[in-house]
Amino acid sequence: MDLMSNLALGFQTAMSLQNLGLAFIGCLVGTLIGILPGVGPIATITMLLPITFGIDPVGALIMLAGIYYGAQYGGSTSAILVNIPGEAGSVVTALDGHAMAKKGRAGAALGISAIGSFIAGCIATVVIAALAVPLTDLALRFGPTDYFALMVMGLVFAVVLAHGSVLKAVAMILLGILLSTIGSDLETGQARMTFGSLHLADGIDFAVLAMGIFGFAEVLRNLEGGEQRDVIKGTMGPLLPTRDEMKRSIAPILRGTGLGSVLGMLPGNGAVLAPFASYTLEKKLSKRPQDFGKGAIEAVAGPESANNAGAQTSFIPLLTLGIPPNAVMAIMVGAMMIQGIVPGPQVMTESPTLFWGMIASMWIGNLMLLVINLPMVGMWVRLLKVPYRLLFPAILIFSCIGIYSIDNNPMDVVFTGGFAIAGYLLIKMGFEPAPLLLGFVLGHLIEENLRRAMLLSRGELSTFAENPLSLILLMVSAGLLVLSALPTLRAKRDEVFVED
Amino acid sequence: MKITRRTLGLMAAAMMTALPAIAVAEYPQRNITLVVPFPPGGGNDAMARIIGDAMTRQIGATVVVENKAGAGGVVGTQAVQNAKPDGYTLLLGHSGTMGINPHVYPAATYHPTRDFTPVGLISEIPLALVVNKDLPAQDVTGLIALAKEKPGELSYASSGVGTGSHMAAELFAHDAGIEVAHIPYRGSGPAMTDLLGGRIDFLFGVIPSSHAQVAAGKARALAVTGAERSPTMPDVPTMQEAGIDGYEAALIYGLLAPAGTPDDVVAKVNASLNAVLADPAVQEKLAVDGSVPRPGTPAEHRAALDADLEKWGALIRDAKIEIH
Incomplete structure (x- = not known):
């Protein structure tokens, strides 16, 4: 059958000694650079892009894909160990992953995210191989109205499930949306809230905000407490996840993979929602929702799998249409162009070795990541035993290098410092940074898609109702809001983003 | 090589002529x-x-x-x-x-x-005028007629305000005397996505990636904006050939x-x-x-x-x- 012969061609390409080596180097280097606090996949690929120029196109793309997965995995590691998410996807991982690390289960958190990512990667690869082409046409029907409705639902999840401090969570989400509107207006080119500064003309970089209010603020908060960490208090338990933890994780991994695979293939960057959606879902389904935010392994397993599955299926629009759904894929397009390949639907038929070789290499890359990362877990955990007086300056210095390397812009480092102070004050007053980051990430997409939908409909609000998909999504969102307003249900409502 | 008086002389002459070149060759250091x-x-x-x-x-x-x-x-x-x-x-x-x-x-x-x-x-870099595959207009004249028939109803995508794809389209609208709505996107990728999805009527995009969509039957190219036809899509006329006098972008x-x-x-x-x-x-x-x-x-x-x-x-x- 066709699929089998295509996959055979793919594995034949990807299994050549050279391509195996390139995939391995990509995964390894990606992991190592990505582990720098705040350095997510985009920054890593950008830094390492030039080393792929001398290689043939298939090898170069296989290596870049390896760097991408590796950096993603490395980013999770720094989120878990030092609470610094390098990109939107690892914000959720930082919540319970870092809480687990504080409880001495860093190894289990790292282990389950490696295992979860591997399972998610394997399944998503099969999805891409079997369904990429038919799903592409389906995903193209997803327009601005649908994206808007989807992102609204993402925000409503956060509002509905935030408990105890609903008002504070809403305030943080709105602040996040507000921060996302800084910069040039897409429709008019007008500079908004930039105070005349060119540094703000493109808005605030996610890593700058996340590193400031998450990582740096965490460092400040730890400084006031003195050295009291469970990690160094002897009993650490088994390094890797226990049998019980594995059992609790398997269903979240599978659900997260499903969510991530579906959201990832949307050409409008639906993948950002995947880990948040998985977290919300797992907490809803959990028998122990009170543990979420305090180091629940399900809350690491599900979102990590969703994130990885989404990362993988976001290759679909790139491979089948030549259209990059997000910034990482845009860099892949650049890499293809440098290699002399015009991205487009013809890649599949004109360069089958490239298309199928890349798909096969995804599976190989995921396997390699597992092999590379599981033995390293012990090493990372030992890193936590380094005394604060050495660990904190090191984190701060590496973070500053990471931030600077994003855009070669020293002002970014200054801004991170500012956000660190703001983040510290927010934590002190009981506001959580996670809803703010969710608002920030979704804010761009909500605004752009709302205004685009309005432009396309020439200002008719009914466009949201005429479109069945957006109507359903908006009705679900409204329903969730109404449910949350009912006092009887309020008692049962869970908290998603409360950290401590 | 045996060094004779003659070769020495030649070498000296060669060095003399090379001297000015050496002065410039200091850049780059x-x-x-x-x-x-x-x-x-x-x-x-x-x-x-x-x-x-x-x-x-x-x-x-x-x-x-x-x-x-x-x-x-x-x-x-x-x-x-x-x-x-x-x-x-x-x-x-x-x-x-x-x-x-x-x-x-x-x-x-x-x-x-x-x-x-x-x-x-x-x-x-000349661009290509690409339309949604379901748009009835078969050529530039048809597109202009359609836009005149339904003023303000056609939408075009650009990769952002003030980009080449925006200006090329504005120049077209200006020269053809039509009224069309501008929908800006963040880059050419999302713009093309909505053209393929049928929400956008036309856009101006770089020729090779537009050609890729055209060749796959997902869009149609009506014209190229250069002074000459593009070797990538030799059957597609220039804007001037298609009837827009003096148009070049x-x-x-x-x-x-x-x-x-x-x-x-x-x-x-x-x-x-x-x-x-x-x-x-x-x-x-x-x-x-x-x-x-x-x-x-x-x-x-x-x-x-x-x-x-x-x-x-x-x-x-x-x-x-x-x-x-």
């Missing part, structure tokens, strides 16, 4: 930074890396591509404007940053030929240095650039983004920059394109 005022991954970045990589082998110094993105290219462009004019900092400039930005961005206070030294044109790309860069350094970089552009391997790689190489002198580049600035300024004034 160290790495040359080529600033791309956009993030990595776009067509600009790819072009800079292809040229930079080839020039590294040609000029005898490493050309390092540095991405200084921000404010539609203004940040990186101004960084080069203020750099030391010694030839070690070069800029990739194009119609967007040099010809359009000074008219639309208040922050873009620079002038392309007064604040920079033109080094040489790299290439021209190709984006020009070139290397610039800060104002006051010494002539001998400029000449050396220009020679290296032209040598690189003559290399078929480089031409082939540039063609992926639809680039048509335009090797030439610094003076030709200067004239092209001035003409470009004037052309887009006139359109923005005449068509009353409001950006702020």
